[in-house]
Amino acid sequence: MNAKKLAAEKAVEKIEDHMVVGLGTGSTASHAINKIGERIKQGLVIKAVATSVASEKLALEVNIPLLPLAAIESVDIAIDGADEVDARGNLIKGGGGALLREKIVAFASRRFIVVVDQSKLTDTLGSFPLPVEIVPFAPALALKQLRALGCEPSIRKKEGKEFVTDNGNLIIDCRFARIEDPASLDTAIKKIPGVVETGLFLNTMVSEVIVGYENGETVTRTITAARS
Numbered sequence: 001m002n003a004k005k006l007a008a009e010k011a012v013e014k015i016e017d018h019m020v021v022g023l024g025t026g027s028t029a030s031h032a033i034n035k036i037g038e039r040i041k042q043g044l045v046i047k048a049v050a051t052s053v054a055s056e057k058l059a060l061e062v063n064i065p066l067l068p069l070a071a072i073e074s075v076d077i078a079i080d081g082a083d084e085v086d087a088r089g090n091l092i093k094g095g096g097g098a099l100l101r102e103k104i105v106a107f108a109s110r111r112f113i114v115v116v117d118q119s120k121l122t123d124t125l126g127s128f129p130l131p132v133e134i135v136p137f138a139p140a141l142a143l144k145q146l147r148a149l150g151c152e153p154s155i156r157k158k159e160g161k162e163f164v165t166d167n168g169n170l171i172i173d174c175r176f177a178r179i180e181d182p183a184s185l186d187t188a189i190k191k192i193p194g195v196v197e198t199g200l201f202l203n204t205m206v207s208e209v210i211v212g213y214e215n216g217e218t219v220t221r222t223i224t225a226a227r228s
């Protein structure tokens with residue numbers, strides 16, 4: 001059983017006609033995009049907004065009508081994966097480098113559904129290095145300031161070159177031992193000039209987490225932390 005696909009397809013059941021739908025990024029979100037494409041073939045009428053160039057490409061392949069991010073004021077439902085989910089519903093995202101657009105869309109969504117397989121669950125965040133998107137202007141200073149917050153930071157590379165996001169920025173992956181207080185850490189990182197966004201998605205923006213299991217089950221956890 002493909003646990004990521006199970007969780008993603010369960011979330012797609014929540015989409016109704018005439019909704020504006022946020023399309024996440026990554027392998028789990030791709031299953032959701034494919035399933036939305038199938039539902040559109042069967043008559044579902046929606047508009048969608050993509051969180052990355054890769055998701056936009058996939059959405060166009062499966063005939064999902066897209067709106068540009070610039071045209072969006074609110075989103076009814078967004079479905080996206082995560083790299084880690086803690087016991088309170090806080091997330092680390094950005095393993096694929098799409099954290100900035102993902103966070104803009106998640107924050108704009110009335111309902112943000114996170115879809116993961118069991119391997120992403122943890123008590124406390126931190127096993128997955130926290131991605132931080134920075135402007136490419138002064139990476140050495142950003143590295144120094146992030147190190148001062150207690151992590152081992154490194155600039156993300158792909159095929160030997162610096163990884164560049166869809167927004168023309170760089171990613172610093174920050175290895176923290178444990179992230180006990182994601183909200184405070186998020187605030188501290190954002191105080192560093194040049195930081196564009198962090199991959200910490202606080203539980204205040206998450207509505208539900210749907211977890212897929214290898215045995216074919218899915219479990220939906222409702223997150224009740226209030227939006228501030």
Ligand SMILES: O=C[C@H](O)[C@H](O)[C@H](O)COP(=O)(O)O
Nearest residue numbers: 026027028081094095096098
């Ligand atoms: O930047 C990438 C996103 O935050 C992904 O949603 C996250 O990395 C999870 O990806 P996957 O579903 O491929 O494990």
